[in-house]
Structures are given as structure tokens and as C-alpha cells.
Amino acid sequence: MTPDEKPILDEPPPALGTWARVYTAVLAYLAAVIVIFYLLTRRLGP
Amino acid sequence: MTALDWTVLFAWLATLVGYGLYRGRGSTTVNQFLLAGKTMPWYAMGLSIMATQASAITFISTTALGYTDGMRFVQFYFGLPVAMVILCVTVVPIFHRAKVYTAYEYLERRFDPKTRGLITGIFLISRGLQSGIALSAPAICLSIILGWPFEVTVGLMGGLVILYTTMGGIKAVTWADVPQMFVILSALVLSLIVAVHLLPPDVSFFDAVRIAGAAGKINIVTTRFDWNDRYNLWSGLIGGSFLFLAYFGTDQSQVQRYLTGKSIGQSRLSLLLNAVAKVPMQAFILFIGAMVFVFFVFERPPLVFNPAESPRVEQSHQFGAIAASSDQAFDQRRAAAREIKDAHDSTARSAAITKFNEAQKQFDAAHTAATQVGKETDTNYIFLSFVTHYLPRGAVGLALAVIFTAAMSASSGEINSLATVSIIDVYRRHFRPDLLNPDGTPTPGNDRHYLIASRVATAFWGLYAIAFASYARSFGALIETVNLVGSLFYGTMLGVFVLAFFVKRVRGTAAFMGVIAGQCVIFTVAGFTHIAYLWYNAIGCLVVIAVAVAVSFTRGRLDDDGLRPDNDGQSSAGG
Numbered sequence: 123m124t125p126d127e128k129p130i131l132d133e134p135p136p137a138l139g140t141w142a143r144v145y146t147a148v149l150a151y152l153a154a155v156i157v158i159f160y161l162l163t164r165r166l167g168p
Numbered sequence: 169m170t171a172l173d174w175t176v177l178f179a180w181l182a183t184l185v186g187y188g189l190y191r192g193r194g195s196t197t198v199n200q201f202l203l204a205g206k207t208m209p210w211y212a213m214g215l216s217i218m219a220t221q222a223s224a225i226t227f228i229s230t231t232a233l234g235y236t237d238g239m240r241f242v243q244f245y246f247g248l249p250v251a252m253v254i255l256c257v258t259v260v261p262i263f264h265r266a267k268v269y270t271a272y273e274y275l276e277r278r279f280d281p282k283t284r285g286l287i288t289g290i291f292l293i294s295r296g297l298q299s300g301i302a303l304s305a306p307a308i309c310l311s312i313i314l315g316w317p318f319e320v321t322v323g324l325m326g327g328l329v330i331l332y333t334t335m336g337g338i339k340a341v342t343w344a345d346v347p348q349m350f351v352i353l354s355a356l357v358l359s360l361i362v363a364v365h366l367l368p369p370d371v372s373f374f375d376a377v378r379i380a381g382a383a384g385k386i387n388i389v390t391t392r393f394d395w396n397d398r399y400n401l402w403s404g405l406i407g408g409s410f411l412f413l414a415y416f417g418t419d420q421s422q423v424q425r426y427l428t429g430k431s432i433g434q435s436r437l438s439l440l441l442n443a444v445a446k447v448p449m450q451a452f453i454l455f456i457g458a459m460v461f462v463f464f465v466f467e468r469p470p471l472v473f474n475p476a477e478s479p480r481v482e483q484s485h486q487f488g489a490i491a492a493s494s495d496q497a498f499d500q501r502r503a504a505a506r507e508i509k510d511a512h513d514s515t516a517r518s519a520a521i522t523k524f525n526e527a528q529k530q531f532d533a534a535h536t537a538a539t540q541v542g543k544e545t546d547t548n549y550i551f552l553s554f555v556t557h558y559l560p561r562g563a564v565g566l567a568l569a570v571i572f573t574a575a576m577s578a579s580s581g582e583i584n585s586l587a588t589v590s591i592i593d594v595y596r597r598h599f600r601p602d603l604l605n606p607d608g609t610p611t612p613g614n615d616r617h618y619l620i621a622s623r624v625a626t627a628f629w630g631l632y633a634i635a636f637a638s639y640a641r642s643f644g645a646l647i648e649t650v651n652l653v654g655s656l657f658y659g660t661m662l663g664v665f666v667l668a669f670f671v672k673r674v675r676g677t678a679a680f681m682g683v684i685a686g687q688c689v690i691f692t693v694a695g696f697t698h699i700a701y702l703w704y705n706a707i708g709c710l711v712v713i714a715v716a717v718a719v720s721f722t723r724g725r726l727d728d729d730g731l732r733p734d735n736d737g738q739s740s741a742g743g
Contacts, residue, residue: 132261135433135436135437141436144440149249149250152249156246160389160391163386167381167384168521
């Protein structure tokens with residue numbers, strides 16, 4: 123079998139069970155990072 | 169540069185190229201050469217994507233941005249995780265299942281040859297320009313720092329890139345980026361440690377952070393909306409999402425990386441690694457710039473950071489006055505920084521910040537006067553000056569080696585993708601489609617023909633990058649402009665792919681006309697308004713979609729009758 127003929131695999135994510143949960147976790151992480159950066163800006167700004 | 173630094177520099181260059189060649193061995197088919205036989209694990213693809221973006225000029229200028237403008241540039245990356253999630257849901261499975269070599273191959277299956285040809289042309293022009301600049305910009309800085317002729321620096325970088333990219337293809341490019349990424353991070357961490365360690369004994373790390381904040385360098389998030397402000401929360405989240413959707417979804421230099429994944433899941437994980445790591449990494453690089461700023465609040469910096477300009481400034485008749493003004497401002501700023509550090513209430517802090525800002529204004533004025541005596545901008549030499557003067561022996565060589573290889577990493581990815589598009593979308597599609605079987609696959613003998621053509625195309629684009637880098641050198645400050653011009657095309661490219669994936673009604677002619685209209689609008693917006701460039705991506709994308717949908721409605725019956733069937737990825741056309 124040539125690489126072109128390999129079946130395309132779509133396996134579940136290694137953690138959190140489903141890809142939808144992984145995506146939600148990534149977006150929640152982004153929101154948390156932005157909030158932390160915002161608080162740092164407010165706390166340390168001139 | 170000591171003997172140890174030179175040894176480290178050349179040892180790292182040799183190690184990286186050797187590792188790339190070792191990992192890239194066995195690329196004996198087109199699939200292996202261009203897609204690594206679809207065997208790459210997620211961490212290699214993810215780190216390679218990050219390393220490609222951490223190009224040398226980013227490495228040099230991002231720290232400089234932290235020094236001059238603070239950390240607000242990090243907002244530029246807020247749209248990246250959003251874009252990555254959207255791409256994981258949509259583009260990654262579609263491209264994998266379509267079994268394409270290039271993103272543009274898919275456009276012919278979905279639309280028609282002219283739409284594929286138009287987008288291929290846009291990619292080759294914009295990416296071809298950037299391939300030279302990826303070598304040129306860092307080579308200008310490195311040749312001055314190392315005292316080498318520019319041609320030698322470009323020739324060494326370009327020659328090594330051609331060597332391992334031509335021999336090992338995408339596997340060599342991707343695997344060489346993995347250790348590269350770790351060394352980049354090590355050099356950055358070391359730079360931060362040195363900047364903090366060399367602060368005066370009475371100034372702690374937390375004092376340095378407070379001073380950086382008072383100086384306006386910890387300005388990470390700006391919530392105020394302003395169309396003309398390049399970096400704020402909204403331009404980053406909305407404009408940045410469009411930009412990164414276009415960059416990772418339609419630019420072959422990125423698409424090709426995750427097409428090498430052994431499965432859809434592996435490709436998704438490689439993008440999600442970037443989604444999670446990129447924002448903190450950029451914040452960290454900008455923070456280093458802010459800490460280098462604080463370091464130079466206490467350590468007297470040179471009047472200009474560019475060593476090539478120093479003699480010119482020192483020999484000018486204004487030198488005495490500029491130096492005196494700079495020295496006075498430096499002393500006042502340092503004293504004000506200590507007052508900020510020691511302030512125990514908000515009134516004292518505010519008064520100290522006022523003093524600091526006044527001294528900073530005078531200091532900036534002296535610096536501007538000095539750089540105006542010289543011919544070139546000074547910003548890109550701030551971090552290089554810090555690295556070469558304050559890092560310990562050996563580490564200087566490592567830091568410069570990282571900048572060298574970061575330029576090579578960015579360039580190799582571009583050259584590899586340019587070669588892929590040249591062969592798959594141009595040569596195999598238009599010049600030698602006769603070597604393909606009816607099912608679209610070549611026989612082993614013909615596959616070897618395309619493999620050799622791919623290697624030749626890789627070498628060609630490498631030599632082109634070297635030649636264009638020498639030409640781009642004369643652009644001077646225009647280099648930044650040309651980089652900006654690269655972003656003019658992403659919106660339309662994204663628009664046509666959105667149509668391809670989500671708007672089934674739109675056919676080839678409508679998509680083609682949408683791209684032309686989108687490109688015209690973007691050129692008009694760029695030429696006649698002050699709208700920040702991050703918005704170009706959103707505007708271009710929306711115009712392409714709107715015009716294509718409108719055209720598809722006006723041509724409704726004609727298209728529905730099927731001048732070209734809506735085969736949605738099933739056609740064997742496209743080569």
C-alpha cells in the first residue's frame with residue numbers, strides 16, 4: 123500500500139473524551155489568559 | 169565574539185543541518201518528499217509550525233517591540249486559538265480526506281482551473297517575495313554584528329537551507345525545527361535570566377516588573393475599540409482570527425505542515441499545541457524586551473544600538489550635545505525609577521512616574537536625534553546589542569546561532585511550500601499532466617520524474633530567495649512595507665476557501681470574480697484609508713464572499729445548469 127492509499131484515521135483526542143470538549147477547553151484557556159493579562163495591565167500600569 | 173562563541177555557532181549550524189539530513193533520509197517518492205509520507209507525529213508538526221513563525225526577524229523585532237512599545241503586541245495573537253479551533257473543526261478533516269498535496273489543488277476540485285490558477289499565482293507572488301525577506305532582514309543584522317559581508321551571511325544561510333531542504337524535503341524541514349524550537353526557548357530564558365541577574369543589587373525581579381509597568385511596558389490588554397489602533401483586544405480577537413484563519417488555512421507553507429500528519433487527530437493536536445502555547449510564548453518574548461528596557465534604565469545604553477552607525481554618530485558635530493542630553497536624561501530616569509520602586513503610596517508613585525516620563529521623553533528625543541544622524545533604524549539592534557554585550561561566553565554564540573537557524577527555519581518552510589505549489593499546481597497540472605494515470609496517480613517511474621522536478625524546484629526557489637534577499641537589502645525601510653504587503657492577500661484567499669467549504673451554491677466563475685473584487689477593495693482600503701492592516705483580512709474575506717454570492721444569484725440558472733458540475737472534491741481533475 124502506498125502512502126496515498128492509507129486510510130484517513132480520525133481517532134478521539136488523547137484527553138477529555140471528545141474533540142468538542144478539547145476545543146471548549148482551549149477557548150476557556152484563552153479567555154482565562156486574556157483575563158489574567160487584563161488584570162496584570164490594570165494592576166501594573168502607570 | 170570569543171572562540172567559544174564561534175565554536176558554538178558553527179557547531180549548532182552543523183548539528184541542525186546534519187539532524188535535518190538524517191531525519192529527511194529516505195524521501196524517495198513525491199509523497200515522502202512533499203508530505204513526509206503522512207507519518208509525522210503531532211508534536212513535530214506543532215513545534216515546526218511554531219519554529220517557522222518564530223522567524224529571526226520576529227525573534228529580533230518582537231523583543232525590540234517589548235522594549236519600545238511594551239507588551240501590547242501580544243493582542244495580535246489573541247485570534248490564533250480561535251482560528252485554530254475553527255480550522256480543526258473544518259479545514260483539517262476536509263484537506264485530509266481530499267488527499268491533496270496543496271490547498272489550491274482542492275480549489276480546482278471544488279471550483280475550476282482558473283480559480284485554482286489565480287490563488288496559486290497570488291500565493292507564489294506573495295510568498296516568493298517573503299522568502300527573500302526571510303533571509304535578507306536577519307542577514308543585514310547578523311552581518312553587521314558578526315562583521316561579515318552581507319553576501320556571505322545570506323549565502324551561508326541560503327546554501328544550508330538548500331542543502332537539507334533539497335535532500336530531505338518536508339521531513340528534513342519539520343524535524344530540524346524540533347530541536348530548533350527548544351534552543352530558541354533556551355536562549356530566550358537565558359536572556360531573561362541575564363537581564364534580571366545584571367540588575368543592581370537593590371532592584372529585585374518584582375521591582376523590575378513594577379518599573380516596567382510604571383513605564384507603560386506592561387500594557388498587555390487595551391479594551392478600547394479603535395479602527396486605526398493596530399493592537400487592541402478587538403483587532404486581535406476579530407482581525408487576528410481572520411488573519412490566522414487565512415494563514416493556517418490557506419497558506420501552503422502552513423497547510424503543508426499539518427497535511428504531513430499520520431491522522432486527522434495528529435494534525436488537530438499540532439494546531440492545538442500552537443493554540444495553547446503561542447500566546448504565552450509571544451507574551452514571554454515581549455516581556456524579555458520589557459525587562460531589557462528596565463535593564464537599560466540602570467545600565468547606560470549606547471547612544472545608538474546599531475554598531476555600524478555608532479562611528480557616524482560619534483563623528484557628527486551634534487554628538488556632544490546629544491550625548492550630554494542623553495546622559496542627563498539617563499541619570500534622571502534612573503533616579504525616578506528608584507523612586508517608583510521605593511514609593512509606598514499612590515501619590516508618591518504618581519509623582520515618580522511623572523518624573524520618569526519626563527526623563528524618558530528627553531532620553532527618547534536624544535536617541536531620535538542620534539538615529540537621525542545615522543542612516544538606518546536602530547530598533548532591530550536593541551536585543552542583538554544586549555545579547556552580544558551581556559550574555560556569558562558561549563551563550564552569545566548560541567543566541568546568534570538561534571537567530572541564524574530561525575531565519576533558515578522560516579526560509580526552508582517557504583521554499584519547500586513554493587516548490588510544492590510549483591510542481592503540483594503548475595508543472596504537474598499544466599506542463600506534464602500526461603505522466604499521471606487516469607486515477608490521478610503516477611506510475612513509479614513517473615513519480616521519480618516528479619520527485620526530481622520537486623528537488624529542482626526546491627533548489628530553484630532557494631537560489632531565488634538568496635538572489636532576492638540581495639535585492640531586498642536595497643529596500644531598506646521598505647522591508648517592513650513589503651512584509652505588510654504580504655498580508656494584503658490573505659483575506660481574499662480566506663474568502664475563497666470559505667466559499668469552497670461552506671457556500672455550496674457558489675461555483676467557479678462567481679468565486680473567481682469574488683477574489684478579483686476582494687483584492688481590488690483591499691488595495692483601495694490600504695491605499696486610501698488608515699484602517700489598521702489586521703482588518704484587511706476580515707474586509708477582504710467578507711467582500712469575496714459577498715460578491716461571489718451576489719454573482720452566483722445573478723448567474724443562478726446558468727450555473728445550476730452546470731457548465732461545470734459541482735463535484736465537491738470528487739473530481740479527478742486537478743492533478
